Amino acid sequence: xxxxxxxxxxxxxxxxxxxxxxxxxxxxxxxxxxxxxxxxxxxxxxxxxxxxxxxxxxxxxxxxxxxxxxxxxxxxxxxxxxxxxxxxxxxxxxxxxxxxxxxxxxxxxxxxxxxxxxxxxxxxxxxxxxxxxxxxxxxxxxxxxxxxxxxxxxxxxxxxxxxxxxxxxxxxxxxxxxxxxxxxxxxxxxxxxxxxxxxxxxxxxxxxxxxxxxxxxxxxxxxxxxxxxxxxxxxxxxxxxxxxxxxxxxxxxxxxxxxxxxxxxxxxxxxxxxxxxxxxxxxxxxxxxxxxxxxxxxxxxxxxxxxxxxxxxxxxxxxxxxxxxxxxxxxxxxxxxxxxxxxxxxxxxxxxxxxxxxxxxxxxxxxxxxxxxxxxxxxxxxxxxxxxxxxxxxxxxxxxxxxxx
Amino acid sequence: xxxxxxxxxxxxxxxxxxxxxxxxxxxxxxxxxxxxxxxxxxxxxxxxxxxxxxxxxxxxxxxxxxxxxxxxxxxxxxxxxxxxxxxxxxxxxxxxxxxxxxxxxxxxxxxxxxxxxxxxxxxxxxxxxxxxxxxxxxxxxxxxxxxxxxxxxxxxxxxxxxxxxxxxxxxxxxxxxxxxxxxxxxxxxxxxxxxxxxxxxxxxxxxxxxxxxxxxxxxxxxxxxxxxxxxxxxxxxxxxxxxxxxxxxxxxxxxxxxxxxxxxxxxxxxxxxxxxxxxxxxxxxxxxxxxxx
Numbered sequence: 001x002x003x004x005x006x007x008x009x010x011x012x013x014x015x016x017x018x019x020x021x022x023x024x025x026x027x028x029x030x031x032x033x034x035x036x037x038x039x040x041x042x043x044x045x046x047x048x049x050x051x052x053x054x055x056x057x058x059x060x061x062x063x064x065x066x067x068x069x070x071x072x073x074x075x076x077x078x079x080x081x082x083x084x085x086x087x088x089x090x091x092x093x094x095x096x097x098x099x100x101x102x103x104x105x106x107x108x109x110x111x112x113x114x115x116x117x118x119x120x121x122x123x124x125x126x127x128x129x130x131x132x133x134x135x136x137x138x139x140x141x142x143x144x145x146x147x148x149x150x151x152x153x154x155x156x157x158x159x160x161x162x163x164x165x166x167x168x169x170x171x172x173x174x175x176x177x178x179x180x181x182x183x184x185x186x187x188x189x190x191x192x193x194x195x196x197x198x199x200x201x202x203x204x205x206x207x208x209x210x211x212x213x214x215x216x217x218x219x220x221x222x223x224x225x226x227x228x229x230x231x232x233x234x235x236x237x238x239x240x241x242x243x244x245x246x247x248x249x250x251x252x253x254x255x256x257x258x259x260x261x262x263x264x265x266x267x268x269x270x271x272x273x274x275x276x277x278x279x280x281x282x283x284x285x286x287x288x289x290x291x292x293x294x295x296x297x298x299x300x301x302x303x304x305x306x307x308x309x310x311x312x313x314x315x316x317x318x319x320x321x322x323x324x325x326x327x328x329x330x331x332x333x334x335x336x337x338x339x340x341x342x343x344x345x346x347x348x349x350x351x352x353x354x355x356x357x358x359x360x361x362x363x364x365x366x367x368x369x370x371x372x373x374x375x376x377x378x379x380x381x382x383x384x385x386x387x388x389x390x391x392x393x394x395x396x397x398x399x400x401x402x403x404x405x
Numbered sequence: 406x407x408x409x410x411x412x413x414x415x416x417x418x419x420x421x422x423x424x425x426x427x428x429x430x431x432x433x434x435x436x437x438x439x440x441x442x443x444x445x446x447x448x449x450x451x452x453x454x455x456x457x458x459x460x461x462x463x464x465x466x467x468x469x470x471x472x473x474x475x476x477x478x479x480x481x482x483x484x485x486x487x488x489x490x491x492x493x494x495x496x497x498x499x500x501x502x503x504x505x506x507x508x509x510x511x512x513x514x515x516x517x518x519x520x521x522x523x524x525x526x527x528x529x530x531x532x533x534x535x536x537x538x539x540x541x542x543x544x545x546x547x548x549x550x551x552x553x554x555x556x557x558x559x560x561x562x563x564x565x566x567x568x569x570x571x572x573x574x575x576x577x578x579x580x581x582x583x584x585x586x587x588x589x590x591x592x593x594x595x596x597x598x599x600x601x602x603x604x605x606x607x608x609x610x611x612x613x614x615x616x617x618x619x620x621x622x623x624x625x626x627x628x629x630x631x632x633x634x635x636x637x638x639x640x641x642x643x644x645x646x647x648x649x650x651x652x653x654x655x656x657x658x659x660x661x662x663x664x665x666x667x668x669x670x671x672x673x674x675x676x677x678x679x680x681x682x683x684x685x686x687x688x689x690x691x692x693x694x695x696x697x698x
Contacts, residue, residue, distance in 0.1 A: 055643070058663060059662045059663045062445070062448075062662070062663075062665050063662060065448070066448060066665075083445070086445075086446075086449050087445060087448045087449040088449055171645070171646070172643065172645060220557075221557065221646075222557050223556070223557065223642065223643070223645045223646055225531065225556060225641065225642055225643055225645070226531075226535070226536070226556050226557050228531060228532070228535075354445065358664055365647075365648060368645070368646070368647055369647050369648075372559065372646070372647050374647060390468075394442070394444055394446060398446060398453060
């Protein structure tokens, strides 16, 4: 016991002079260190940034919380905020000014039981990047905005170049399917979010359209593990359409030797009758409930989510500021950002239950089996509902006892 | 207790304490977890934790993915163990030949994959297994076999990973077999040769009995290793395509650490423990029959 207390004391002593810890995923994590010198100069607080890969961040954060090894400030996709707030990993936002002047709809995802736990940092709706040269050769100026014509364009491109693909949508990425589902207005969960609603006609229409792209060989039945470098595949013309977040702008800047600036363009994702809501990953910043230096953590939060830092980040990695004041800056008037700005006005609504992340992955797994011809459309929809119901069993039980709101 | 016994206990005590602390205690705790519905809600609030007896096990037996993971693991073990042991024994026999030169070099080269990092090797193998540009498909193309979608076809993914795993681990058993082969009595081999025994007969009746115990050890270790296959599918295919490479351990990792259903995951761990124990008992029985133990 005495030994344990000693260890704990030593741990505290060590954290006091340790730099503030910030964890962020992907490009945000890779490039956040570039924002830190200015912060250190202004406040004298040293920050250590750790970059997490998207594929392992959920388990790493949960394990860190269970093991009491959380960073002081962390980035979360807005869908995870409810989950981490529920387990008590996040500190509520103390200052309402942090949440003022935000982009419409971004704040709601950071609320849990009526309190705000996250400050929106960047918004990343999905749009489609397309190869101008390849489309022009097939007689298209830009991808058509409605599903049927979009698919017809795919057929035309495929006819011209039968050895290449059209749509870059690996079967383990859920964003394309959920964009289509958002556009048909599918609710996806029902009965106070305790059961799956994937048998609804709206979701069925989205799933059928999604699967048809693979059935017609416009998109390959591949996982991202097989496409070692999706950007290179797009740059080399193996794909003409690449649905992606604004992070693609960083790739296009960094690797402009591989693809000329006039060879690509970007427009909104197609919808059944023109563009509609699209899925995306919006990043929020949160302060861990267990931080030993809350004042410094909130200072870092204030700095990172302020318009100047968000604009600097936009310049570095392409992510779009969540702070509305940033959008009047000249750099935001670039034409390539226009589709994202339009899309941001129409985000897809995702259910706000802690199990959502898992349900989304399960649904994508079932969709993959359907694409591979193992399941029919109704069988796939039924299986999605079954799996969602099983995942939500605990939530149903807790709703009855009143432990969950 | 005699003085000597006391001294013996004193020497063993530190090790016993460590084993109790890091092996027996966690195992008992896992056993306790397996009969609760520990989930992410319990991480939030321990009052959401309930004792559910064998509920986790009945749940598991009703989960199609668990059965699929068991089936995949069985396939991996069924084909992987003979592949791994066969290739290491073959390599060891080749290296044991008197006519082979530069033996230390071959040993190092063949052992090298075993000590490389799984992740780095898997990345290289992803390139080798690439459908369009991969070396493996290029080679197959030369002998007129059409391109195989190794990591994208649910039927080809298990063979693809088996090839990689075999390449990765056969070096270890090869070294063990090499050591065992050097202990095969030379005079016995000479006598068999003089009596006119063929190559196969000499292998079957002289070499095999001599390396029997080593073979048993290699089999036990390989079975335990293949039943616990995780890193290779995790890195190469993330369990896909169509969850065709989800193994029991992968399933357990996802349940436990990704989704924090530790109750369910502990139940999987117990089942895995029972399976490995059972297989090992069967193997030692067989070993005893041949007097290898």
